[in-house]
Amino acid sequence: MDMRQHEHTRSGSHEHHGHQDHGHQDHAHQEHHGGATSWSMAAQATLHCLTGCAIGEVVGMAIGTALAWHNVPTMILAIVLAFVFGYSLTMRGVLRAGLDMRSALRVALAADTVSITIMELADNATIVVFPGAMDATLSDALFWLSLALSFMVAFLVTTPVNRWMIGRGKGHAVVHQYH
Numbered sequence: 170m171d172m173r174q175h176e177h178t179r180s181g182s183h184e185h186h187g188h189q190d191h192g193h194q195d196h197a198h199q200e201h202h203g204g205a206t207s208w209s210m211a212a213q214a215t216l217h218c219l220t221g222c223a224i225g226e227v228v229g230m231a232i233g234t235a236l237a238w239h240n241v242p243t244m245i246l247a248i249v250l251a252f253v254f255g256y257s258l259t260m261r262g263v264l265r266a267g268l269d270m271r272s273a274l275r276v277a278l279a280a281d282t283v284s285i286t287i288m289e290l291a292d293n294a295t296i297v298v299f300p301g302a303m304d305a306t307l308s309d310a311l312f313w314l315s316l317a318l319s320f321m322v323a324f325l326v327t328t329p330v331n332r333w334m335i336g337r338g339k340g341h342a343v344v345h346q347y348h
Contacts, residue, residue: 211332214341215324218284218331221255222292223320228254231307240303248289255285259344266347280344284331291326295319 229250233243259277260270268276295318296302302315334340 206332206336208328208332210335211328212324214331214335215284215288215328217258217341218255218281218288218327219320219324221258221281222251222285222288222323225250225252225254226292226316234307244293248293251289252285255281263344263347268347276343276347279339280341283334283340284327287330288323288327292319292323295322 226247229247230243233246238246256274256277259280260273263273263276264270296315299315299318301311302319305312305315331340335342
C-alpha cells in the first residue's frame with residue numbers, strides 16, 4: 170500500500186464508509202474513531218449543511234430584495250430555501266448511491282434537520298443582533314460582512330452538535346453508509 174492509499178484510509182472519506190456493514194453500535198462506533206467521533210468528521214458534516222444553507226439564504230435574500238419585500242418575508246424565504254438546498258445536497262448524494270426518491274428524502278430529513286435548524290437559529294440570531302444588518306442590502310459591505318460572521322457563528326455552534334449526534338449514530342451519520 171503506498172502512502173497516498175494509506176492516507177486515504179485514514180481520511181474523512183474512509184470514515185464515511187460501511188458503518189452499517191460493521192454492525193457498529195454507539196460504543197463500537199466511538200471506539201472506531203479513537204474514543205470519540207472526530208472533530209474533522211463533524212466539521213465536514215457541518216460544512217455540508219452550511220453549504221446548502223448559505224446557497225438557500227443568499228438566493229432567498231436576493232429574491233426578497235429583487236421583489237422589494239420587507240425583512241420578515243425575505244428572512245422566511247431565505248430560511249425555507251436554506252432547508253430546501255440543504256436537503257437537496259444530501260439527497261443528490263444518496264440518490265447517486267442508488268436510493269429511490271422517498272428513501273433519499275427520509276435519509277436527508279434524518280441527516281440534516283437538527284443540523285440545519287440549529288444552524289439557521291444561530292445565523293439568523295447573529296444577523297438580527299448585528300447592528301444595521303437587517304437593513305443592509307446586497308450591495309452593502311455590511312450585508313456580506315454580517316452574513317459571513319453569521320455563517321461562522323452557525324458553524325461554531327453546530328459543529329459540536331453534529332459531533333455529538335454522529336457519535337451516537339444520528340444526524341449526518343445516517344448518510345455515511347451511502348458515500
